Amino acid sequence: xxxxxxxxxxxxxxxxxxxxxxxxxxxxxxxxxxxxxxxxxxxxxxxxxxxxxxxxxxxxxxxxxxxxxxxxxxxxxxxxxxxxxxxxxxxxxxxxxxxxxxxxxxxxxxxxxxxxxxxxxxxxxxxxxxxxxxxxxxxxxxxxxxxxxxxxxxxxxxxxxxxxxxxxxxxxxxxxxxxxxxxxxxxxxxxxxxxxxxxxxxxxxxxxxxxxxxxxxxxxxxxxxxxxxxxxxxxxxxxxxxxxxxxxxxxxxxxxxxxxxxxxxxxxxxxxxxxxxxxxxxxxxxxxxxxxxxxxxxxxxxxxxxxxxxxxxxxxxxxxxxxxxxxxxxxxxxxxxxxxxxxxxxxxxxxxxxxxxxxxxxxxxxxxxxxxxxxxxxxxxxxxxxxxxxxxxxxxxxxxxxxxxxxxxxxxxxxxxxxxxxxxxxxxxxxxxxxxxxxxxxxxxxxxxxxxxxxxxxxxxxxxxxxxxxxxxxxxxxxxxxxxxxxxxxxxxxxxxxxxxxxxxxxxxxxxxxxxxxxxxxxxxxxxxxxxxxxxxxxxxxxxxxxxxxxxxxxxxxxxxxxxxxxxxxxxxxxxx
Amino acid sequence: xxxxxxxxxxxxxxxxxxxxxxxxxxxxxxxxxxxxxxxxxxxxxxxxxxxxxxxxxxxxxxxxxxxxxxxxxxxxxxxxxxxxxxxxxxxxxxxxxxxxxxxxxxxxxxxxxxxxxxxxxxxxxxxxxxxxxxxxxxxxxxxxxxxxxxxxxxxxxxxxxxxxxxxxxxxxxxxxxxxxxxxxxxxxxxxxxxxxxxxxxxxxxxxxxxxxxxxxxxxxxxxxxxxxxxxxxxxxxxxxxxxxxxxxxxxxxxxxxxxxxxxxxxxxxxxxxxxxx
Numbered sequence: 001x002x003x004x005x006x007x008x009x010x011x012x013x014x015x016x017x018x019x020x021x022x023x024x025x026x027x028x029x030x031x032x033x034x035x036x037x038x039x040x041x042x043x044x045x046x047x048x049x050x051x052x053x054x055x056x057x058x059x060x061x062x063x064x065x066x067x068x069x070x071x072x073x074x075x076x077x078x079x080x081x082x083x084x085x086x087x088x089x090x091x092x093x094x095x096x097x098x099x100x101x102x103x104x105x106x107x108x109x110x111x112x113x114x115x116x117x118x119x120x121x122x123x124x125x126x127x128x129x130x131x132x133x134x135x136x137x138x139x140x141x142x143x144x145x146x147x148x149x150x151x152x153x154x155x156x157x158x159x160x161x162x163x164x165x166x167x168x169x170x171x172x173x174x175x176x177x178x179x180x181x182x183x184x185x186x187x188x189x190x191x192x193x194x195x196x197x198x199x200x201x202x203x204x205x206x207x208x209x210x211x212x213x214x215x216x217x218x219x220x221x222x223x224x225x226x227x228x229x230x231x232x233x234x235x236x237x238x239x240x241x242x243x244x245x246x247x248x249x250x251x252x253x254x255x256x257x258x259x260x261x262x263x264x265x266x267x268x269x270x271x272x273x274x275x276x277x278x279x280x281x282x283x284x285x286x287x288x289x290x291x292x293x294x295x296x297x298x299x300x301x302x303x304x305x306x307x308x309x310x311x312x313x314x315x316x317x318x319x320x321x322x323x324x325x326x327x328x329x330x331x332x333x334x335x336x337x338x339x340x341x342x343x344x345x346x347x348x349x350x351x352x353x354x355x356x357x358x359x360x361x362x363x364x365x366x367x368x369x370x371x372x373x374x375x376x377x378x379x380x381x382x383x384x385x386x387x388x389x390x391x392x393x394x395x396x397x398x399x400x401x402x403x404x405x406x407x408x409x410x411x412x413x414x415x416x417x418x419x420x421x422x423x424x425x426x427x428x429x430x431x432x433x434x435x436x437x438x439x440x441x442x443x444x445x446x447x448x449x450x451x452x453x454x455x456x457x458x459x460x461x462x463x464x465x466x467x468x469x470x471x472x473x474x475x476x477x478x479x480x481x482x483x484x485x486x487x488x489x490x491x492x493x494x495x496x497x498x499x500x501x502x503x504x505x506x507x508x509x510x511x512x513x514x515x516x517x518x519x520x521x522x523x524x525x526x527x528x529x530x531x532x533x534x535x536x537x538x539x540x541x542x543x544x545x546x547x548x549x550x551x552x553x554x555x556x557x558x559x560x561x562x563x564x565x566x567x568x569x570x571x572x573x574x575x576x577x
Numbered sequence: 578x579x580x581x582x583x584x585x586x587x588x589x590x591x592x593x594x595x596x597x598x599x600x601x602x603x604x605x606x607x608x609x610x611x612x613x614x615x616x617x618x619x620x621x622x623x624x625x626x627x628x629x630x631x632x633x634x635x636x637x638x639x640x641x642x643x644x645x646x647x648x649x650x651x652x653x654x655x656x657x658x659x660x661x662x663x664x665x666x667x668x669x670x671x672x673x674x675x676x677x678x679x680x681x682x683x684x685x686x687x688x689x690x691x692x693x694x695x696x697x698x699x700x701x702x703x704x705x706x707x708x709x710x711x712x713x714x715x716x717x718x719x720x721x722x723x724x725x726x727x728x729x730x731x732x733x734x735x736x737x738x739x740x741x742x743x744x745x746x747x748x749x750x751x752x753x754x755x756x757x758x759x760x761x762x763x764x765x766x767x768x769x770x771x772x773x774x775x776x777x778x779x780x781x782x783x784x785x786x787x788x789x790x791x792x793x794x795x796x797x798x799x800x801x802x803x804x805x806x807x808x809x810x811x812x813x814x815x816x817x818x819x820x821x822x823x824x825x826x827x828x829x830x831x832x833x834x835x836x837x838x839x840x841x842x843x844x845x846x847x848x849x850x851x852x853x854x
Contacts, residue, residue, distance in 0.1 A: 411693050414692055414693050415689070415692055418703070419681075419682055419685045419687050420687070420689060420692055422671070422678055422679050422682070425670075425671060425675075426671070426679045426682075429668035429669060429671065430668060432631075432650075432666065433662065434679070435650040435654075436631075436650050436651075436654060436662075436666075437651075437679050437680050437682055437683070437746060438654035438680075438683030438684075438746050451689065
């Protein structure tokens, strides 16, 4: 990275040119003819989508990024190259998404260049602009991320956090609603959403380059209690934003259930380092137990217990199964353990499909599970009015799940920073050394499985009432893998990471419906890219960050010693003399 | 004199057809530092593994305070024997303080329920463990490294951290496997002082080491292990001058080798003559 092939003035010119070109690209028309499924991008008229200077949707986003890039390349901002590179990737992403989509939908390259006497070089220009911006940053090595003061007066810091979290709430709301609800009526929701991701990602990368993200995370670590309260408040405020429709509330609640489950899995995989490929079975056990105790007509038990009791019973039964599945861990390690857990997941799924004991409804599933009821008898799937604002139906489930996630997070954090959590991490790091420290590793591992299963069981009980139908097809191998991917993607051992990972993995498929055929392909590509460029996960745990990125706790890159012997898993410094 | 704290009697360890240890005995008195030396492959680490429950001896027994040692490393640690490893085995991605706190594991009593609800008793236990960990880091001379990840510590500090972590288990006996491997003379001397300090705490120490100078300057009693057998044992000055030890370590004195060479030459020569005849 010390090679310099671009002198600073040239790099500067490239940056400015790229930024200007990005702005120009936003002004240019983007397609040469009407797309088959209606005008592009906003289902507007022909004049609109190919008209110059029409700034809406992704073109407005591109315009904004271009302006920011122009300001950042002209004014001397800290860590300029980092910021510009981030913005450049954002511009290129918006260009690429729309280039590909319009080419594919519009029937060839003519749609994005010139055809039938019309020209539309918007996406090409955006791609070039992104390239210029990125190229301009390769002249010199990237700067250190600047550090901002974190010892300001407390009210100022509180204000900073409040503003940051308010922005976060707005971003979440925008991300959820970006591109609108997918489906036949809105065939462009996929690319619109991806464009928005490019836009948001570019700005985020720029903010990270400026050191703002680190500043926020430092502050929120410093004022932990305050941050948690504000974040909870933000979560409760989400239904009051644009995302407050029934559809988005349902999506958010679904994400929430999986996020809670992912946090449970994080105990097993992230902390104790035990690979579990059948974890969704515990969610299923919790859900089936709750379904059978809910008084649903199809349940063979026909009992109706109050919800809090149901939750406890679901958790207990899932926990028992967790301990049972965990017991082979005394004998098998690594790959073999993964196979055992995989087998357990399949056993559960096949047992549920065959309606073992009449408890799972088999392929008919257990339908019509009654919704939960608030104390005044309001069912959770009714719409309510709060503070004079009518909220859509499903919002009560959303609130319940926010509370659930908060509780699960608290349990996870408490376990992690304790005697037990340290024992789990020690087992993950070096099992023999852990035993030499007096840790009964067998007991500790079973406890990890048990705790993870209990959390999944609780999530399952909520899941059963929320979806009102519980069948085996909700708990297939694919779900286990997705949960595992959520944990790894977000960052093993990290709580916000698991939530973010679950959100991405369950929002993306929802959002990419428009690409029905290519959905999984795009999804897989995205996963590969993220893992290539951020192997430690999106929001890594402090420990894992160091392990996988070669960074110490402060984020300095360390010189890694390559090719460590397997017997000595840690790079050891050679004594200086 | 009180009864020995650790007594290994005729420990024999056979792997398949290979006898790694044969009838090795060792006695450790309270507050004593015992050294175990021997060439590579002599079975020193195997002997350690028998003392810590990692291996169960094929024959013979190990008694701690007159009681048979359990055959599970965790139980052995709980019973009061702690160890360090020949190739450092810290928890690399935990901080130094956390590493030592893991060592406190067996001495803390907090179940999962107490952990989740974090009552005042839980906090008290947690704070005590943290304070003790910091105390031990300071004792080992790396008090300032508390919040560093173990993997980022310099080599010498990693060795010290391993000792601090072992001490956190409140051991009666501490087994150190090559504590000065790869250290320079100053670091070696600092380690020697640290071991004396540990002895002064009332912990008995067994040290494996290649560096005979280090061992003779440290130990009250030295055992020499060669090819799985106890060759010599006794106070350092006796062991130091024992011809067998000198032979095992330095080979035979030059004149003796010379004589042997001549002898061999004669034999060969005689043989040659025999062929010629």
